[in-house]
Amino acid sequence: MKGIKIKRLFITIVVLFVCYILQCTLFPRLALASVKPNIMIILTASYGFMRGPREGMLVGFFSGLMMDIQFGNILGFYALIYMAAGYVNGLFEQLYYDEDIKLSLALVGATEFIYGLVIYLLMFMLRSEFDFLHYLRHIIIPELIYTIVVTLGLYPLILFINHRLDAEEKRSAGKFV
Numbered sequence: 001m002k003g004i005k006i007k008r009l010f011i012t013i014v015v016l017f018v019c020y021i022l023q024c025t026l027f028p029r030l031a032l033a034s035v036k037p038n039i040m041i042i043l044t045a046s047y048g049f050m051r052g053p054r055e056g057m058l059v060g061f062f063s064g065l066m067m068d069i070q071f072g073n074i075l076g077f078y079a080l081i082y083m084a085a086g087y088v089n090g091l092f093e094q095l096y097y098d099e100d101i102k103l104s105l106a107l108v109g110a111t112e113f114i115y116g117l118v119i120y121l122l123m124f125m126l127r128s129e130f131d132f133l134h135y136l137r138h139i140i141i142p143e144l145i146y147t148i149v150v151t152l153g154l155y156p157l158i159l160f161i162n163h164r165l166d167a168e169e170k171r172s173a174g175k176f177v
Helices: 002-029 039-051 053-071 077-090 101-127 132-176
Strands: none
Touching (some): 002 039, 002 053, 002 132, 039 077, 053 077, 077 101, 101 132
């Protein structure tokens, strides 16, 4: 059983690094109107509602920490935001059904929207940049739409990995009963 948990941890770390590499290398090249999707939000939200608040927080923390190292001015700023997003999405674990992609898209979309608002409040408004409608029209909404479109392709892959690991955990647990 311990080997299965280590395997899940290893695969989660690999998925986290692959998404981080995609976020930093591939998707800036695929930016539309200087807007790129937020892969780390997709990953954090997905792990949150698939695995619960604890794993959502952990994946969110490390996603945010990597974003802090790459893009942030303050170490821990994005880590805190992503960790909170993972926790809140984890609260929806009881409502989550694998077959229903609508809830997943809605949660990723809501998380991306709230993420955009928080970034505006903490990074722009506190510097006396009050043109919220411009930020909403040119950054938040386009990034939200692009992130949801990418979620349609990335979410099934994350779901497949989660199903495979769950099935392996159930088989391993069945051997000990």
